[in-house]
Amino acid sequence: MAYRRTxxxxxxxxxxxxxxxxxxxxxxxxxxxxxxxxxxxxxxxGISTGSIYRHFPSKAALFQEVFQKASRHEIAAFxxxxxxxxxxxxxxAGMVETFARRALRGRTLARALLVEPVGxxxxxxxxxxxxxxxxxxxxxxxxxxxxxxxxxQDPRITSICIVGAIVETLLGPLSERSGCTQGxxxxxxxxxxxxxxxxxxxxxxxxTPPRSE
Amino acid sequence: MAYRRTxxxxxxxxxxxxxxxxxxxxxxxxxxxxxxxxxxxxxxxGISTGSIYRHFPSKAALFQEVFQKASRHEIAAFxxxxxxxxxxxxxxAGMVETFARRALRGRTLARALLVEPVGxxxxxxxxxxxxxxxxxxxxxxxxxxxxxxxxxQDPRITSICIVGAIVETLLGPLSERSGCTQGxxxxxxxxxxxxxxxxxxxxxxxxTPPRSE
Numbered sequence: 226m227a228y229r230r231t232x233x234x235x236x237x238x239x240x241x242x243x244x245x246x247x248x249x250x251x252x253x254x255x256x257x258x259x260x261x262x263x264x265x266x267x268x269x270x271g272i273s274t275g276s277i278y279r280h281f282p283s284k285a286a287l288f289q290e291v292f293q294k295a296s297r298h299e300i301a302a303f304x305x306x307x308x309x310x311x312x313x314x315x316x317x318a319g320m321v322e323t324f325a326r327r328a329l330r331g332r333t334l335a336r337a338l339l340v341e342p343v344g345x346x347x348x349x350x351x352x353x354x355x356x357x358x359x360x361x362x363x364x365x366x367x368x369x370x371x372x373x374x375x376x377x378q379d380p381r382i383t384s385i386c387i388v389g390a391i392v393e394t395l396l397g398p399l400s401e402r403s404g405c406t407q408g409x410x411x412x413x414x415x416x417x418x419x420x421x422x423x424x425x426x427x428x429x430x431x432x433t434p435p436r437s438e
Numbered sequence: 439m440a441y442r443r444t445x446x447x448x449x450x451x452x453x454x455x456x457x458x459x460x461x462x463x464x465x466x467x468x469x470x471x472x473x474x475x476x477x478x479x480x481x482x483x484g485i486s487t488g489s490i491y492r493h494f495p496s497k498a499a500l501f502q503e504v505f506q507k508a509s510r511h512e513i514a515a516f517x518x519x520x521x522x523x524x525x526x527x528x529x530x531a532g533m534v535e536t537f538a539r540r541a542l543r544g545r546t547l548a549r550a551l552l553v554e555p556v557g558x559x560x561x562x563x564x565x566x567x568x569x570x571x572x573x574x575x576x577x578x579x580x581x582x583x584x585x586x587x588x589x590x591q592d593p594r595i596t597s598i599c600i601v602g603a604i605v606e607t608l609l610g611p612l613s614e615r616s617g618c619t620q621g622x623x624x625x626x627x628x629x630x631x632x633x634x635x636x637x638x639x640x641x642x643x644x645x646t647p648p649r650s651e
Contacts, residue, residue, distance in 0.1 A: 382635060
């Protein structure tokens, strides 16, 4: 028998759905996908296991929602870093540093977003969700070229290279199981070297030193 | 009942194993993992399906052998490019170009080696098999720094960045299903831009232009 949901009912359904996704996100940020099961999510959300499946057809679908929400949040932080006033090299440095520091601060979540093996649905999402980062970098590079702050280049390829460089560099620290290396000198050196390499890749013109102090 | 294999028996077993792996490699290079089944491999190797399982416990194990053999072959080509005499920037340019051109020429195999979804065993191998590329690049960068051809840097991080840059840039063309774009102007431009970006990342000193002609 078909029936209409009243606005009130819909509101309640949406609220429960958000509550489940939020509990799942917190658990994934603490233990990764592998360490997060439906029973734990149900417990954390304060509802029954069966209720979860009324909102998400599968664990994969729920993890996909977690991934997408968390990714949008990260992309927003990256976009904000892109808007800090400055030369293109300065802005790029801020963006790369923002990405790296956020990932190293919340490394279980970053691992879940970037590399933790989970399934084909999420692998496709991962690829798709790199595009906004690349586009934001490309924009800054294009502006830098227009302002003669950067050497002539194909800003699309450079931006793809920078995305690849950031992710590849973070995979090392993110795959280590040690949780307490945050803020160490080694980590500082890694972030600094990553930022410098990305800046060199962006090709600042000699009159614009990589980091104008 | 335990028994010893005679050298002759062992030789025949090894030959059959190699024959299976070689047939599998050719099929993967033509159709990827997804398009390659055990029956086709058996047919191509001229043996029965059952015989394959006497040599490889699973399809995953066979694909792992294919991956490892093909990877070693690619790494050898990359190492050879590293040995071409020249300045560090020249050698690095040759290495990046070699990698890119080989991948674009045999893109189904490159896709299988780099990104085609296949399973957790191979994902781990993929990560492990990036290390030799990174090490070869790091060596050239270190030599370039020692010869004052490159600016001071952390050659380990730069080399990780360059590996990430190469792979990320190739993912685009490799994920396209079109098989005949090889040798197009677009592809030439991509290889050129990739090489230039990697060279900038390596930080050639002003007196050493990226490509001394």
